[in-house]
Amino acid sequence: MAAPLSADVLVRALRGEGVRVAEHGDWKTHNRNHKGPWGPVHGVMLHHTAGVDSLALCRGGTPDLPGPLCIGLLTKDGTVHLVGYGRTNHAGNGSAAVLEAVRAEKPLPARGPDAVDGNARFYGFEIENLGNGRDPYPAAQLDAAERLSAALCRAHGWSARSVIAHKEWTRRKIDPSFSMPAMRDRVTVRLGSKPAPPAPPTGPGTPQKPVYETFPGAAFFVPGRNSPLITAVGRRLVAEGCGRYEIGPGPVWGAADTRSYAAWQRKLGYSGSDADGVPGRASWDRLRVPRAGGAVSKEGGPA
Incomplete structure (x- = not known):
């Protein structure tokens, strides 16, 4: 009230x-x-x-x-x-x-x-x-x-x-x-976090392609997955102070990517199994990964 x-x-x-x-x-x-x-x-x-x-x-x-x-x-x-x-x-x-x-x-x-x-x-x-x-x-x-x-x-x-x-x-x-x-x-x-700047506008008069990558689904992020999208994710994690890489980031999803994404989830306030390093919709939308050079199919694999 x-x-x-x-x-x-x-x-x-x-x-x-x-x-x-x-x-x-x-x-x-x-x-x-x-x-x-x-x-x-x-x-x-x-x-x-x-x-x-x-x-x-x-x-x-x-x-x-x-x-x-x-x-x-x-x-x-x-x-x-x-x-x-x-x-x-x-x-x-x-x-x-x-x-x-x-x-x-x-x-x-x-x-x-x-x-x-x-x-x-x-x-x-x-x-x-x-x-x-x-x-x-x-x-x-x-x-x-x-x-x-x-x-x-x-x-x-x-x-x-x-x-x-x-x-x-x-x-x-x-x-x-x-x-x-x-x-x-x-x-x-x-x-659970401080306010952040808004995403750039889209719609009439702006580019029709999305500014950010759409969420490809959690199943996309399996060890060994090779995609330009994974490099883009890693760069965003580094920019957010969550990079846990000794080398890279690179295009192949591995343990360092999982650790880095888990750090991002913890930064957003998640804990326990909700901070397991596997991207979910809410944390992905907050990360705002710029569109990478490669495409991702609706099924989550390379197009």
Whole structure:
């Protein structure tokens, strides 16, 4: 439970977490507060837009659902566009049991009847995506979702359990169309370290090839695997102060690579079997390996 941050404090928190922010018009006073109080707030709710012209829609809404429809819109290049602040038409009614779990920072229960006004209790953010299972969420966009969620949790002293999906709030919704447990894992890792600069933007007007290598899967990293990607990984580990190489790094995955990656995992706050030196999705996304000269197939082997 907490009083909402002021608009100026929100912006400082987002930028302090490395979020790229764009401010639109009178966003600081554009809200639905005349319909009821906003706060105390208990967490962050994530959505996907499922449509086009997202920025205009999020700011203005529709005749049946007046705007703003969120505090901010996350576009595919990783920018958070601030369109309103205060009570926004993003959540609607949802489960009292879910609200109580978020307030207590406990695992979420099954969704109950729609009995509580979520517009008054959550910060709401829309993520630009069709939600059809085919429209991708670029790495920069997911990075922004992680960062803004962590920024608000850090500002309020919340854990990642305070970050929920619209689909976890009510049976009426299916958004956002990505794994929320995985997103909460990312937020947990981020909260365990100091804020870092954001990834470069991608999208229209920028190169279409990803800036960073996509995760090839843990099975790719087996002893003896030979790939330019492994050299790129080793160079990033050295740059992060985690290199444990006497010679190299080189293109063949070996014991020194495993030791170096384990050091990276420990730097992120992992321990025990979670710091075994085998790359996982969350730690890989944080390492940001530049695209290497060789390609990697979807199955994890050389293409």
